[in-house]
Amino acid sequence: MAAGEYNSMRVQAELLQRELSLERREIERNPQVEAVELAQRYQSRGIDHDLAREFADSLISRPDVALEFHAREELGVIPGELGSPVSAAVSSFVAFSIGASLPLVPWFSRRALAAKVASIVLALVAAVAVGVAIARLTEGNMARSVGRQLVFTAVPAALTYAIGSLVGVGITWRGS
Numbered sequence: 001m002a003a004g005e006y007n008s009m010r011v012q013a014e015l016l017q018r019e020l021s022l023e024r025r026e027i028e029r030n031p032q033v034e035a036v037e038l039a040q041r042y043q044s045r046g047i048d049h050d051l052a053r054e055f056a057d058s059l060i061s062r063p064d065v066a067l068e069f070h071a072r073e074e075l076g077v078i079p080g081e082l083g084s085p086v087s088a089a090v091s092s093f094v095a096f097s098i099g100a101s102l103p104l105v106p107w108f109s110r111r112a113l114a115a116k117v118a119s120i121v122l123a124l125v126a127a128v129a130v131g132v133a134i135a136r137l138t139e140g141n142m143a144r145s146v147g148r149q150l151v152f153t154a155v156p157a158a159l160t161y162a163i164g165s166l167v168g169v170g171i172t173w174r175g176s
Helices: 002-029 031-044 049-060 063-075 085-108 112-138 142-166
Strands: none
Touching: 002 031, 002 063, 002 085, 031 049, 031 063, 049 063, 085 112, 112 142
């Protein structure tokens, strides 16, 4: 998961850097065309034509500032804040390691049936806790956040269990 997250963030950053390079080149080669483009964007948002044009012209006179505004308006990114692939990989590794190990804890001390039930309950409690945390951090709808986490925990787990059962993967546990 961490390697996938790193690769995903790295590719995304490279694509955005390419887009920024293209935009920088256009600002250098065709500043007036880019100024008109910016002015039109602001006009589409309700800014007066003359004011939008004046603002765009003042931006174009400062290429670095113009690039930042183009990046925000056209690409939806802030050039200096594209994210770190290493941070994303580390975060992903830690989160998935903790999340994946929680349902395993009961298997170290319980019989098979009790461990299955405890694993399911522990995973669902963790999903609810994550959903609550996300809702609080984002000030989002608590029920929607918790429901999404439960679905994204239960459905993949059930599918994995079903596929394992179909191909004959099972657990042989002493005393079950």
